[in-house]
Amino acid sequence: MATVIKNGYIYTGGEIVHSDLLIKNGMIAAIGKNLTAEKEINAQEKLVSPGLVDVHVHYRDPGQTEKEDVRTGSLAAAHGGFTTVCAMPNVDPVPNTPDLLAKMIQNNHKAGLVHILQYAPITVDEDSKEIPDYAGLKKAGCVALSNDGKGVQDAQTMFLAMQKARKNNLLIAEHAQDDSLFNHGVMNDGPTARLLKQEPITELAETTQIARDLLLAEKTGVHYHVCHVSTKTSVELIRIAKSHGINVTCEVAPHHLLLGEENISKDDSNFKMNPPLRTREDQKALIAGLLDGTIDMIATDHAPHTAKDKQGGFKNAAFGIVGSETAFSELYTKFVKTGTFTLQQLLNWLTFAPAKAFGLKKAGRIAINQPADIAIFNLEQKAAINSSDFKSKARNTPFNQDLVFGQTELTMVDGKIVFQKGGK
Ligand SMILES: [Zn+2]
Numbered sequence: 001m002a003t004v005i006k007n008g009y010i011y012t013g014g015e016i017v018h019s020d021l022l023i024k025n026g027m028i029a030a031i032g033k034n035l036t037a038e039k040e041i042n043a044q045e046k047l048v049s050p051g052l053v054d055v056h057v058h059y060r061d062p063g064q065t066e067k068e069d070v071r072t073g074s075l076a077a078a079h080g081g082f083t084t085v086c087a088m089p090n091v092d093p094v095p096n097t098p099d100l101l102a103k104m105i106q107n108n109h110k111a112g113l114v115h116i117l118q119y120a121p122i123t124v125d126e127d128s129k130e131i132p133d134y135a136g137l138k139k140a141g142c143v144a145l146s147n148d149g150k151g152v153q154d155a156q157t158m159f160l161a162m163q164k165a166r167k168n169n170l171l172i173a174e175h176a177q178d179d180s181l182f183n184h185g186v187m188n189d190g191p192t193a194r195l196l197k198q199e200p201i202t203e204l205a206e207t208t209q210i211a212r213d214l215l216l217a218e219k220t221g222v223h224y225h226v227c228h229v230s231t232k233t234s235v236e237l238i239r240i241a242k243s244h245g246i247n248v249t250c251e252v253a254p255h256h257l258l259l260g261e262e263n264i265s266k267d268d269s270n271f272k273m274n275p276p277l278r279t280r281e282d283q284k285a286l287i288a289g290l291l292d293g294t295i296d297m298i299a300t301d302h303a304p305h306t307a308k309d310k311q312g313g314f315k316n317a318a319f320g321i322v323g324s325e326t327a328f329s330e331l332y333t334k335f336v337k338t339g340t341f342t343l344q345q346l347l348n349w350l351t352f353a354p355a356k357a358f359g360l361k362k363a364g365r366i367a368i369n370q371p372a373d374i375a376i377f378n379l380e381q382k383a384a385i386n387s388s389d390f391k392s393k394a395r396n397t398p399f400n401q402d403l404v405f406g407q408t409e410l411t412m413v414d415g416k417i418v419f420q421k422g423g424k
Contacts, residue, residue, distance in 0.1 A: 003415065004035045008043030008376065011050065011347050013365050021048060023372040026415035030368065043376050046409055047343070050351040051083025051114070051373035052328060053364045055173070056148070056227060056251060056299035058320070059116070061107070063092025068304035068393050070111040073324075075391035076302070077114045078411040078419035080324040081375030084115040084355070084363040085302075090149040096124045096132045098140035105141050113418040114411075115363065115373070117143035122161050122172060126150040129157045134168040143358060144171040148227055151177035151209050158213060162220040171358065173225040174213055176234075177274075181205040186314045188276040192261040198314045201276050203231040210234050214241040217248060225357070226250035228301050230275035232285035239294040249357045251299035252286050254327045258334055259283075259398065269310045269317030270398045273303065287340060290349060297354040298346075300327050304394030322392050326385055326399045328377065332406035343379075372415040378407045391419075 005021040010031060020035035021028065059073035068076075070087075077085050087108065095101040101120055108116035120142035124130045126149060134145070145165055151174065152158040158174075165172050185201030187193040193200045210226055214237060217224035229235060229250045241248045255273060260283050264271045271277060289295040303320025310317045328350065335341040355364025362371050385402045387395040411419040 001039060002029070002037035003039040003041060004037040005041045005043045005048055005374070005376070008046050008048035010048040010366060011344065012367065013348075013352055014344065016344065021366070021374070023415045026372055028366060028368055028370050028372050031366070041410065045380065047377040047379050048366070049081065049347055049375045049377060050364050050366045051375050051411065051413065052081045052350045053084045053354040053360065054082050054300050054302070054324065055086040055297065055354045055358055057085045057087055057302040057324065058090065058304065059087045060091060060304060066393070067306055067309065070108055070116065071113070072391060072393045073302070073304070074112040074114045074116060075419070076322070076324040078413070079391045079408060080326070081328050081377060081408045081411055082114060082324055083373035083375065083411060083413050084117065084360060086117045086119060086143050086358065088146060088148045089119045089121045090126065090147070094121050094125050096121050098133065098136035101137055101140040101142055114413050117360070119144055119146045119148070119173065121145065122147045122152055123157060129154055131157070131161050131164055134164050134170055138168050138170055142170070144173055144225070146173040146175070146227070148173065148175040151175055151179065153179055155212055155216070159216050159220070162216050162222040162224070166220050166222040171223040171225055173227055174209070175227045176206050176209040176213065178205050178209045181208065186272060187264070188261045188278050190261050190279060192264050196264070196267055196314070203233060203278065206231055206275055207233045207237065210237050214238070214246055214248060218244065218246045221247060223247045223249070228253045228256065228275055228299070229286070229289070229295060230256045230278050230282060232282045235285045235289040235294055239289070242294060249296040251297050251354070252290065252295050253301045254298060254323060254331055255321060255398065257283060257286055258330055263398070267313040268398070269313055270321060270396055272314050272317050272319055273301070273321050274319035290341070296357050298327070298331065298349045299354065300324055304392050305396050307395065310396045321396050321398060322390065322394050325390050325392060326397060328408070329385070329404035329406035330399055330402065332379065333404040337405060372412055374412040376409040378409050379405055381405065381407055383407055
């Protein structure tokens with residue numbers, strides 16, 4: 001059956017056109033005026049975007065499905081307008097063999113409502129120096145390599161991993177963190193940590209490891225991707241590396257753009273994540289980094305936890321917040337509505353740019369003969385974020401009750417509706 005999305009403002013990459021969009025057999029068949037089909041979706045005054053792409057989510061499945069599973073994680077993604085996500089491998093068991101990975105990919109496909117691409121680990125587990133069979137993992141279908149949640153501590157291990165990844169044409173996505181400097185901190189090393197008497201996290205834990213890895217990446221030629229850059233110095237290091245022709249890309253998380261340590265007014269673990277919320281100066285540098293192309297994309301680091309895991313304030317709660325269901329509306333409201341970013345820039349960082357960096361040819365753009373992965377947003381209506389409406393199992397967000405524009409109206413994957421506002 002054919003479907004037509006009528007009268008939307010369609011982001012086609014670069015420009016936004018007022019047009020109809022025809023979908024046949026799950027693919028985009030035409031963009032133009034006066035298109036017709038048996039099924040019509042009215043997108044009058046709405047934004048019709050390529051389904052958003054998030055290269056950084058944690059679905060906790062298998063191993064910690066009380067926090068999230070593939071089904072609920074993908075429902076949350078769809079609710080936020082995301083149609084392609086890359087899931088981190090810090091699950092139990094870690095998918096460090098082709099068989100384990102194949103099993104996860106099978107479940108992602110079966111239980112997931114959106115396209116879930118799967119990372120394989122850099123080392124057999126996060127504390128190991130042993131490098132798994134990258135060729136086999138690639139053959140089994142991993143999208144890239146990451147130990148996210150932890151940094152690769154040993155330089156020689158990272159050097160070997162990069163050489164092997166390069167040989168297998170695999171991207172390494174690094175959670176840059178030197179544990180000896182991190183030293184059990186819970187909050188950015190600054191006035192808020194001192195005021196609330198919390199263990200500080202020095203930015204050096206992030207920046208020294210990025211500096212190390214950029215040199216290793218230069219030597220090996222691997223595609224090195226930095227997860228969730230959070231400091232001004234990180235941006236500066238990556239800017240220099242790019243100017244030297246080093247094959248590096250990086251992402252920034254919405255919360256590091258939207259919030260800083262000053263926003264933590266009390267010991268509320270919904271503001272506890274890793275890397276931590278930094279300074280206003282860091283926030284400004286992250287925004288500037290996006291605008292000048294140093295930062296390639298925005299990725300949520302969707303990190304669901306149970307209420308129990310988030311108990312105990314900064315000292316004891318788990319790191320991380322959910323991000324899929326608040327990213328677009330928060331970023332649109334705080335940055336596009338205020339004129340900091342154009343809508344096209346924001347959409348690029350959430351669609352085409354991540355797809356391009358990760359080589360996802362079927363994601364991130366609306367074009368003829370592309371899969372009909374589409375998100376329709378209402379940019380005019382203002383509403384409060386209500387974490388009890390989340391499709392995720394988790395509620396750990398600092399954005400609850402924020403008034404935002406940019407509600408998801410409908411999300412479609414391969415031409416099939418996977419989320420519809422007011423639907424069940
Ligand atoms: Zn991380």
